[in-house]
Amino acid sequence: EVQLVQSGAEVKKPGESLKISCKGSGYSFTSYWIGWVRQMPGKGLEWMGIIYPGDSDTRYSPSFQGQVTISADKSISTAYLQWSSLKASDTAMYYCARAGVLWFGERTFDAFDIWGQGTMVTVSS
C-alpha cells in the first residue's frame, strides 16, 4: 500500500525550533516529489514548497521562502519540514503529499495524489 505517515502532534513555545517528518512507503520514494501544505485553523490549503528526494531539488512558495526549510533523507524514505524559530502564527495542521513528475520544458510536478494524515503544530506561550 502506498502511504505517507507523518510524525505526531507537537506543542511548542514561540522561538523554539521544530522538525516534523513524513515517511513514504509502498513506492519508489526517490521518483516522486513530496510537497508540504499548511492549513491554519478553519482556513484553506496553502502550498509551502516541494522537494524531489532523488536529488534534493527543492522549490518554495514565495510566501514561505526563508520561513521554513524542506529536506529529505532518501536512505530512510523520509521528508522533513523544519522551523528555526516558531511563531504563534505557525499554529496549523501541516500535510505532506506526493506528486508525480511532469516534464514541461523542465522537470515539474503533478497533482498531489497521496496525502499524509497531517501533523498538528501548536505554538503557544
Added chain:
Amino acid sequence: EIVLTQSPGTLSLSPGERATLSCRASQSVSSSYLAWYQQKPGQAPRLLIYGASSRATGIPDRFSGSGSGTDFTLTISRLEPEDFAVYYCQQYGSSHTFGQGTKLEIK
C-alpha cells in the same frame, strides 16, 4: 503567481441534486494542469480530478471536471450524502496554488 478564485463560497443543495463548482484563474493554466480535491472535517484532502478532467483512482463517475485556459468546473451529477464537504481547486502548471475553497452543505 496564478491566483485561483472559487465560486460560490458556499453551496447549499439537497442529496440527489446536481452541483456545479467554479474555479477561475488569474491567467491561463498551462496544459490544463488543474486539479480538484475534496476535504471532509478532520481528514486530509483527497484528489478527485487532475488534468482538468481525468478522475483519480477510485473516484465515482458522478464526479466530472471540465474547462481550460482560465475557467474550470467541477460537476457532481447526483449528490450523495457523503459528498457534502469542502472542495478546492489547485493549479500545478506553474508552482502550486490552491483556490480558497467551496463549502458544499446540505440544504
